[in-house]
Amino acid sequence: MNSRPPVAPPEPPDAPDCLKNQKAASLVLYIGLVLLALWVVRDFIAVVAWAAVLAIALWPLLRKVEGNRWFTGRTTLIAAVLTLAIALLVVLPVGVGIAQALREAHDMSDWFKDAQENGIPLPDFIQHLPFGAQQASAWWQANLAQPLRGSAAMKGLHSTTVMTLGRHFGARAAHAVAVFGFMLITLFVIFQAGPRLSSSLLKGVRRGFGEDGAQLLLRMATAVRGTVSGLVVVGLGEGALLGVAYFVTGLPHVALLALVTAIAAMLPFCAPLTFGLAALWLVSQGSVAAGVGLAVFGSVVVFIAEHFVRPVLIGNSTRLPFLLVLFGILGGAETFGLLGIFIGPALMTVLMVLWTDLVR
Structure with missing residues (x-):
């Protein structure tokens, strides 16, 4: 009995080409996921960057403290102390400046009220200018030496534009405080990770x-x-x-x-x-x-x-x-x-x- 010759099975795809395509697809997928993750945390990239800058600057100090036998194994304590020190270096000068401004606010308020009622007296140095003294004196007498209650400048201080600027300034200040707080948290985490973070980062780069x-x-x-x-x-x-x-x-x-x-x-x-x-x-x-x-x-x-x-x-x-x-x-x-x-x-x-x- 005549038998039909066996049909050859289809040739399998080229394995090297298939592997290459899979690697290319995986690379595209990884890049897309990384870009998506960066887009999700885009508002915190600057926070992480600032924390990284401070961590890099203080890294030798961190390693030196960790090498001390009194602080061996106390990574959390070291991270907390360094983060607190950074916070105080920023908060203390700002606090001193605000306290000084509040102390001067009363005198400034009295000066402002006096300028509204009596104007701003002509400073003595204007009369001793080497040139332009007469023109400067005339302008000062016409615009500033008179009571300023009804002046356009004083009216502008109470306008909606100034109030809008004040709200914008308050919003920016609140945003800066929030960014600073998140930066401190990120810095604490980086310090706490310590050598593990630096070694894993270098290992990945290698x-x-x-x-x-x-x-x-x-x-x-x-x-x-x-x-x-x-x-x-x-x-x-x-x-x-x-x-x-x-x-x-x-x-x-x-x-x-x-x-x-x-x-x-x-x-x-x-x-x-x-x-x-x-x-x-x-x-x-x-x-x-x-x-x-x-x-x-x-x-x-x-x-x-x-x-x-x-x-x-x-x-x-x-x-x-x-x-x-x-x-x-x-x-x-x-x-x-x-x-x-x-x-x-x-x-x-x-x-x-x-x-x-x-x-x-």
């Missing part, structure tokens, strides 16, 4: 990008740490020098002004706001020479600190050229805001490493 990727991550962390150190050291130095100038020129509340100046000087080009207002106050009180001297001295201090001292301090710790440090700080602040001050030098470190590898 698996994904190799040893070069891990070294690049470490150099970026060094750049962030050097930037924080440079900002703090230069800020304290500017605050101390300008505090001496405040004392010499006879300004009140010298210690508080020096503290506010130091905090402002930790941010690039913010110190002129403090000593500039102080100089204007001196001029309004008739101390023209003291005001001008304070403005000139403060400008020189800030110019040297911002353009030479701070970039050198940061550049020495990150091994970056002066120009890259300066561009990193200024460009990062312009692009990413306050957080960009720390991100900029880290990105310049990446650029420097890539250039070194290219020309090697």
Whole structure:
């Protein structure tokens, strides 16, 4: 009996191609899920970034404290103490400033009422201006020396625009407090994770990008740490020098002004706001020479600190050229805001490493 030849089964799909397609599909799925997760927590990315910056800056201190035999195994206690210290460093200056403002509020209210009833007297320094004294005096007499109760400026202070600005300011302040609170919680969790977090992060980077990727991550962390150190050291130095100038020129509340100046000087080009207002106050009180001297001295201090001292301090710790440090700080602040001050030098470190590898 004739039998039909057996039919060959269909050829199985190419196993390597199938595996490759599965890996590609998995990669697309993972990327999509990561992007979705980032979109869900998008409002907290800045919070995590700030906590990461502070954790990187304080990581050597954390490891040193953990190495002490008195704190061995007390990770939660160490994390709580460091987080509390960060909170106090922010809350105490703000609290002192608010308390001082409340003490001055009564005098300001009396001055405001007197200006409404009698106007603002012509300051003596206007009559001694080298030029434009007559025009300035005439404008002052016409606009400010008269009772201000019915003036357009006083009416504007009671307008809905000012109330709207006040509500917006209150909302922004509440948002800042909430962000600060979440940042402290995140910072506590990072500190509590301790070495486990750093080792797992480096392990993941080595698996994904190799040893070069891990070294690049470490150099970026060094750049962030050097930037924080440079900002703090230069800020304290500017605050101390300008505090001496405040004392010499006879300004009140010298210690508080020096503290506010130091905090402002930790941010690039913010110190002129403090000593500039102080100089204007001196001029309004008739101390023209003291005001001008304070403005000139403060400008020189800030110019040297911002353009030479701070970039050198940061550049020495990150091994970056002066120009890259300066561009990193200024460009990062312009692009990413306050957080960009720390991100900029880290990105310049990446650029420097890539250039070194290219020309090697």
